[in-house]
Structures are given as C-alpha cells and as structure tokens.
Amino acid sequence: xxxxxxxxxxxxxxxxxxxxxxxxxxxxxxxxxxxxxxxxxxxxxxxxxxxxxxxxxxxxxxxxxxxxxxxxxxxxxxxxxxxxxxxxxxxxxxxxxxxxxxxxxxxxxxxxxxxxxxxxxxxxxxxxxxxxxxxxxxxxxxxxxxxxxxx
Numbered sequence: 219x220x221x222x223x224x225x226x227x228x229x230x231x232x233x234x235x236x237x238x239x240x241x242x243x244x245x246x247x248x249x250x251x252x253x254x255x256x257x258x259x260x261x262x263x264x265x266x267x268x269x270x271x272x273x274x275x276x277x278x279x280x281x282x283x284x285x286x287x288x289x290x291x292x293x294x295x296x297x298x299x300x301x302x303x304x305x306x307x308x309x310x311x312x313x314x315x316x317x318x319x320x321x322x323x324x325x326x327x328x329x330x331x332x333x334x335x336x337x338x339x340x341x342x343x344x345x346x347x348x349x350x351x352x353x354x355x356x357x358x359x360x361x362x363x364x365x366x367x368x369x
Contacts, residue, residue: 236347246334249341250308253332259285267291279305283313300327308334315347 242249252258256273263270264287275283284299297318304312316327328347335342 234349236345236349238345238347240343241337242341242343243339244341245339246336246341247308249343250311250334253311253334254305254307263287268296271295275302277302277305279303300330303329310334
C-alpha cells in the first residue's frame with residue numbers, strides 16, 4: 219500500500235512540472251549572465267506586449283529577487299518575486315517564483331530550476347518549474363490567480 223501511495227504522489231508531482239528547453243547560439247557564461255544580471259534581464263524578461271520595468275536581486279543563496287512587468291497596452295503592473303535557493307555559475311540556478319496579489323499578499327509559489335549545458339559554443343537551457351496546484355486555476359499565463367486551490 220505504501221508503494222502505491224508513493225507512486226501516486228510522484229505521478230501527481232510529475233504532472234505539475236513544466237519543462238521548457240531552448241538552445242542559444244551563445245556561450246554558457248553569457249547565457250548564465252543573461253539570467254543573473256539585472257541589466258540583461260530587463261531587456262528580455264517577459265512576453266511580447268510587456269516591458270520589464272524593474273528587476274532587483276541579491277544573487278546569493280537565500281537572497282531575494284523582485285521584478286515588475288508592465289502591460290504595454292494598459293499600463294497594469296504585475297509584480298513577482300522569490301528567493302534564490304541554489305546558484306552554481308554558470309551551470310545551475312534554483313529559485314522560488316510567486317506573483318504578488320492585488321491585495322498585497324503573496325500568491326502560490328513555484329520552484330524553478332534552470333540548467334545551462336555547454337554545447338560547443340552554444341548553450342542548452344532547461345527550465346523545470348514545479349507548479350503549485352493552485353497555479354492551475356490561471357486562465358492566462360500572465361494573470362496571477364487568486365489565492366485559491368482548485369484542481
């Protein structure tokens with residue numbers, strides 16, 4: 219019975235992992251810097267139709283980061299933040315990620331692991347995000363959901 223419960227928990231957790239893989243035509247150290255230097259992050263972080271207006275961080279394990287994306291069409295600001303759990307230059311970043319809610323509270327948090335693999339002058343980036351069950355209530359990937367836990 220215990221093995222069955224364990225297998226079920228692992229399957230449920232695996233069902234909530236978002237994996238994104240991309241290869242960049244740039245050296246690993248530069249791609250890592252693009253993920254860790256606020257000046258670089260502000261140039262690319264966020265989807266089309268949004269501008270990152272702020273990014274601050276204390277790039278150490280236990281250090282906090284905070285970012286704001288502004289909708290270009292409405293000016294609405296969407297704040298998100300987290301804490302670095304692991305930093306292994308230029309190989310790996312692990313951090314938490316959560317949206318700030320309209321009422322000032324913290325929304326559901328995810329755990330993000332980014333790995334950077336050298337590919338002969340190119341870099342393979344793999345992003346694994348363990349998604350909290352409450353995050354599945356989002357109707358849009360850019361609109362944080364209320365603090366509810368629907369399945």
